Amino acid sequence: MNGYAPPASQSRSPSLYRATHDPNGPATLSTTVVHALADCMGVDVTDSRLSLYDTVDPDALNELFRPRHDGTPRTGGTLAFVVDGHHVTVRGDGEILIEPPARR
Template identity: 55%
Template sequence: MQPRPPQQYSVRNTQTYYVTHDFDGSAHLTTTLAHAIADVSGLDVTKTGFTLYDHVDPDALDSLFTPKEDGTPRTNGMLTFTVRGHQVSVYSDGQIAIVPPRRGPARQQ
């Protein structure tokens, strides 16, 4: 059976990009996160020029939100950090929200 791709969507008015990690799938949370950041940045995930280690400890992030050993999901957890100017929020239910850097108002000539 092939792994399911994460559910992705963006909210047009806020420019916030959302993806939901599947904890029952084969990928780690940080793999889903790396792909989401690459998607938002418009970069190939293998050629992004950064690693998550530059911004957060991926092993700690995976451990923080992966369900407990008995399969019980983690609840009410959230971590926010910045990657390449993007505000990244990871929630214990697997939702990831990425807000791109704000651009200043267009300059008039």
């Protein structure tokens, strides 16, 4: 055989969870992130593991991607952080990507 086979001990990479924040909607970006994390983790949104405060200031996160003073959207840039082993990437276009921890 000429194909590559990963070692038996190597686990598959976890699936990537995707969510989108609507900057014109009623929820703040940090609220959308917390709800996306809860969905990804399969827990209630009030679960204590979902606190962003240990990793990122929710108010700063909300301000970072809010529209410019002239009203134009901030579509560039990304912010990445980890919450309870979940790698979270927030993009300026509103996309939220969450990679769960690898299974052992």
